[in-house]
Amino acid sequence: MDPGKNMADDRWKEACEIKENASQDRGVQNTSNIPIKDKNGKLLMSDEEQNNRWIDHFCNILNQPDPPQTYNFDDEREAIGAIYELDVNTDDMGVEETEAAIRSLRNKKAPGLDEIPAELLKEGGRTMVEQLTRLFNGC
Numbered sequence: 001m002d003p004g005k006n007m008a009d010d011r012w013k014e015a016c017e018i019k020e021n022a023s024q025d026r027g028v029q030n031t032s033n034i035p036i037k038d039k040n041g042k043l044l045m046s047d048e049e050q051n052n053r054w055i056d057h058f059c060n061i062l063n064q065p066d067p068p069q070t071y072n073f074d075d076e077r078e079a080i081g082a083i084y085e086l087d088v089n090t091d092d093m094g095v096e097e098t099e100a101a102i103r104s105l106r107n108k109k110a111p112g113l114d115e116i117p118a119e120l121l122k123e124g125g126r127t128m129v130e131q132l133t134r135l136f137n138g139c
Contacts (some may be wrong), residue, residue, distance in 0.1 A: 092137040098129050
């Protein structure tokens with residue numbers, strides 16, 4: 001077996017343990033079942049009630065009547081032509097792009113929903129960058 005791969009796997013496991021310990025130290029709690037309120041202000045405790053409330057909420061938001069007056073964007077698009085068309089790169093990310101993104105993260109800032117601090121990502125080394133690149137390209 002490749003000793004470099006074992007070392008990389010060990011570093012990855014160590015990074016995961018550091019992240020887990022940091023989450024426990026900060027008192028991060030599982031937020032999977034936070035009560036929400038129904039339309040009348042009553043707290044909904046069960047998952048089924050909460051799911052039904054979310055369905056109702058988004059059905060009301062997304063199923064609105066058409067506006068009385070609409071703007072015809074086709075006229076404007078014809079007037080300006082292809083001047084403002086953007087060429088967006090949708091190719092897979094490269095390791096260099098992932099490295100640049102990690103380097104641009106600011107230290108000592110609150111982590112995102114994944115609760116992974118920037119310092120941990122920066123200390124993950126090449127293995128972290130390669131694993132993240134593979135993850136990003138899989139989405």
